[in-house]
Amino acid sequence: MPVTPEFVLGCIILIIGVIAAGFPRPTTYLSRLISLEIPGFGLLLIMLAYDEMLALLTFVGVTAISTFVLVRAIERKEAAP
């Protein structure tokens, strides 16, 4: 299989996203949670390059639920004195 544009873009976004999520500039919970979407998008592009449709759709669905779970923990942490 030749190297497709989606694959190259996915790899670049993955590296950028891991750096952004690993070392966010204002080190707050919210900025790190938002940065976590970037490597997820790189993963989606790599799955798209390999035609993994079921895995892609399930990842989209599960990411929405995991964001909800994380926001719940962050909300309670920020509300604590």
Add this chain to the structure above:
Amino acid sequence: MELAYPVGLVVVAASIIIGFTALVREKDDLHRILLTDLAEVLALVLIALVATDLAEALILPGLVVGISELMAVSEVYIAKEGLRAPEGPAFRIEVMDSAPGILALILVAYGIVLSGFTGGAIAAVGAVFYFMCRGHTEQFELIETVSGYAWAFWIGAFFIFMFLPAYWFFAVMIAGGAILLKVMAKMSLVGTMRRGGPDV
């Protein structure tokens, strides 16, 4: 395959090194939980690079284990720190009053068309969004009962596969519909975590 796979492996190796460096240098527990999510994404990339049906079959259980692990760890964290739900009136946005009906309808309909595990996850997102925005008053015993029957149908479909292989299409339909109901019923319970029902 001949060039993409080594390039992908190098990229994933570099990402893992960066990600785990960040994880080691982090002191705050909640930040560590967020970075665990990042590590899960990197593991999934590693599996996705296999690029066959096997990769797809391995990613689905990986996602399930990831989400349940994340829920368990965040619950343990909330219990350990003794955190409580924030006081005061609930967060109100106009979209949260008008959107849930139509959005949940679209997602649930699309999930039923997809069927199987993926359809269950998509439909569950619609149900979670609806419960999150509108609150919930229904009986959880009903959801549990439906989920239990769906599981029994799923097992029954596998018996058809084993003993009556001629009727495989019938069994595929039963298994796809049953796992859709099962996953949707279980995951939609997540949507009730916010408004504090008696079971949470």
